[in-house]
Amino acid sequence: VHMTTNSTLQMAEFDKEAAKNASTFAHDGFGNATLKRLFKKIVNIGFAATNDSEQLKAISNLEADLTGIYSKGKVCLESKGCLQLEPGLTDIITNSRSYEELLAVWKGWRDASGKLMRTKYTDFVKAMNAAIKFSGFNDTGEYWRSWYETPTFEQDVRTLFEELEPLYVELHAYVRKRLKEKYGKDMFPETGHIPAHLFGNMWAQQWSNIYDLLVPFPGASSVDITAKMKEQNYNVTHMYRVAEDFFMSIGMEKMTDAFWQNSMLVKPTDRDVVCHASAWDFYDENDFRIKQCTSVTEDQLLTVHHEMGHIVYFQNYRHQPRLFRGGANPGFHEGMADIVSLSFQTPEHMKVIGLLDEVPQDSDSDINFLLKMALDKVAFLPFGYLIDQWRWSVFRGDTNSSNYNQHWWDLRCRFQGISSPVKRTEEDFDPGAKYHIPGNTPYIRYFVSFVVQFQWHEALCREAGNTRPLHRCDIYNNTNAGNKLREMLRMGSSKPWQDAMEAITGQRTMSAKPLVNYFDPLLKWLKEQNKEENTGWSASCPSSIPTP
Numbered sequence: 001v002h003m004t005t006n007s008t009l010q011m012a013e014f015d016k017e018a019a020k021n022a023s024t025f026a027h028d029g030f031g032n033a034t035l036k037r038l039f040k041k042i043v044n045i046g047f048a049a050t051n052d053s054e055q056l057k058a059i060s061n062l063e064a065d066l067t068g069i070y071s072k073g074k075v076c077l078e079s080k081g082c083l084q085l086e087p088g089l090t091d092i093i094t095n096s097r098s099y100e101e102l103l104a105v106w107k108g109w110r111d112a113s114g115k116l117m118r119t120k121y122t123d124f125v126k127a128m129n130a131a132i133k134f135s136g137f138n139d140t141g142e143y144w145r146s147w148y149e150t151p152t153f154e155q156d157v158r159t160l161f162e163e164l165e166p167l168y169v170e171l172h173a174y175v176r177k178r179l180k181e182k183y184g185k186d187m188f189p190e191t192g193h194i195p196a197h198l199f200g201n202m203w204a205q206q207w208s209n210i211y212d213l214l215v216p217f218p219g220a221s222s223v224d225i226t227a228k229m230k231e232q233n234y235n236v237t238h239m240y241r242v243a244e245d246f247f248m249s250i251g252m253e254k255m256t257d258a259f260w261q262n263s264m265l266v267k268p269t270d271r272d273v274v275c276h277a278s279a280w281d282f283y284d285e286n287d288f289r290i291k292q293c294t295s296v297t298e299d300q301l302l303t304v305h306h307e308m309g310h311i312v313y314f315q316n317y318r319h320q321p322r323l324f325r326g327g328a329n330p331g332f333h334e335g336m337a338d339i340v341s342l343s344f345q346t347p348e349h350m351k352v353i354g355l356l357d358e359v360p361q362d363s364d365s366d367i368n369f370l371l372k373m374a375l376d377k378v379a380f381l382p383f384g385y386l387i388d389q390w391r392w393s394v395f396r397g398d399t400n401s402s403n404y405n406q407h408w409w410d411l412r413c414r415f416q417g418i419s420s421p422v423k424r425t426e427e428d429f430d431p432g433a434k435y436h437i438p439g440n441t442p443y444i445r446y447f448v449s450f451v452v453q454f455q456w457h458e459a460l461c462r463e464a465g466n467t468r469p470l471h472r473c474d475i476y477n478n479t480n481a482g483n484k485l486r487e488m489l490r491m492g493s494s495k496p497w498q499d500a501m502e503a504i505t506g507q508r509t510m511s512a513k514p515l516v517n518y519f520d521p522l523l524k525w526l527k528e529q530n531k532e533e534n535t536g537w538s539a540s541c542p543s544s545i546p547t548p
């Protein structure tokens with residue numbers, strides 16, 4: 001912790017010095033847009049602008065303490081001993097179909113993580129808000145939103161969410177019906193909410209791990225990639241080679257030697273590491289790394305593609321000046337990380353890499369495939385939206401430590417239609433059970449990413465001359481699509497994101513339409529399935545909780 005504090009202070013001193021020098025120029029009046037943008041980035045140094053180094057120390061130490069609590073958290077079960085989040089608790093949440101066992105792990109993790117963070121998090125918010133004022137922002141949320149350079153950004157994302165909500169409501173109703181069949185309807189509150197621990201994911205953020213409970217047409221084909229990977233003796237290195245091969249097939253460069261030498265691709269046995277996957281740019285135009293506790297599963301193969309997608313973005317803007325080596329906005333970096341998986345996951349591509357024997361053409365298999373994609377991409381939308389709704393409200397002071405947990409569950413009940421399976425009070429601090437809160441990683445970037453990646457997929461598939469339905473398009477081996485994508489990637493953050501969006505799609509705005517078009521065949525089927533259902537849920541959380 002003291003090491004990081006010193007390096008944080010040193011970096012802040014450098015940033016302050018550079019900002020002071022840059023502000024001796026009247027850069028607002030510069031004619032050259034690029035130079036003007038560069039000076040603006042030199043001057044805009046965030047928390048480092050504070051004149052009170054105690055605040056910077058507090059920010060750095062509290063973040064280290066909070067992530068320390070998160071990475072050391074463990075739950076002891078009489079049946080399985082003491083388990084950490086990865087891999088022990090995640091394996092149970094993924095595979096258990098016992099209501100009680102899932103509940104023990106769900107509650108246990110929250111007691112071992114978030115519950116221990118509340119006081120530190122309160123101090124953390126105070127220190128960040130005090131420091132950010134020196135950069136002219138009212139609060140930390142306003143600073144984070146400034147990266148999108150869009151005065152109407154908050155309204156824009158709310159509008160996008162409202163356009164996508166009808167699709168989510170239909171998916172929610174279908175999943176609720178099937179889970180009632182599995183766990184018994186009296187375990188579900190009258191209000192229409194689904195208990196939060198039944199989705200195969202610790203945060204109910206993506207639901208593809210319970211696909212086996214939800215298969216629309218069990219007779220038709222649906223691929224179990226993990227089983228196939230194990231059958232074919234996939235190892236970790238091969239997973240990275242498969243991902244590298246995809247990017248090279250659309251014209252991107254191979255991973256550098258430094259990547260293979262310096263990355264950490266498996267969980268080390270000799271020391272504790274933060275296993276949450278991540279991609280790193282060392283800004284020397286050669287040293288790019290992934291840190292991931294990789295295991296041989298389909299989920300992990302997608303994460304490998306995701307992290308390598310970040311690396312490919314790093315590589316494509318390495319020629320830019322240092323301050324332009326970033327995503328056009330943070331959501332674009334995440335969209336680039338995910339874009340390839342929309343091709344990679346198709347049955348067409350699974351056949352290309354030998355993880356599927358033949359490509360099914362019947363409509364039942366199509367619905368099976370679209371449902372599985374929706375369990376990741378549509379289920380995620382309210383979650384991706386609400387994390388920073390909570391945090392922005394905390395930063396601006398509308399939510400404080402006396403109602404942190406109340407507001408968190410208000411948002412979870414209202415936007416996700418899920419509820420806590422056990423009573424929650426202000427003794428709990430459930431936001432802290434999600435990595436990005438102690439890790440202080442902004443989250444709206446993932447909501448933006450899930451919208452823009454479908455805009456890009458539609459544009460790149462058109463560029464590739466694709467004639468199949470959008471959800472069966474695979475841009476593998478298509479350098480036209482790759483060239484189009486590279487045009488955007490090379491810009492880095494040298495231009496506003498609207499220019500980057502225009503380079504790929506010809507439009508300058510975010511749009512929910514490509515995502516809705518992609519899932520249109522599924523939406524028709526879901527509406528048919530839900531004809532007898534009361535879709536939706538009450539805006540507020542259930543007052544009583546069914547107990548096993």
Ligand SMILES: CC(=O)N[C@@H](CC(=O)O)C(=O)NC[C@H](CC1(C(=O)N[C@@H](Cc2ccc(O)cc2)C(=O)O)CCCC1)C(=O)O
Nearest residue numbers: 205276277278279280281303306307310333334337338446
């Ligand atoms: C130096 C640094 O910080 N680098 C950044 C990248 C950069 O900014 O350059 C970075 O490596 N961030 C780590 C983060 C990891 C993951 C994540 O946190 N995912 C979200 C949401 C989600 C879920 C499903 C999905 O398909 C896509 C996203 C979650 O798990 O909730 C975990 C596995 C996937 C991505 C990441 O790669 O985004």
Ligand SMILES: [Zn+2]
Nearest residue numbers: 306310334337
């Ligand atoms: Zn990412």
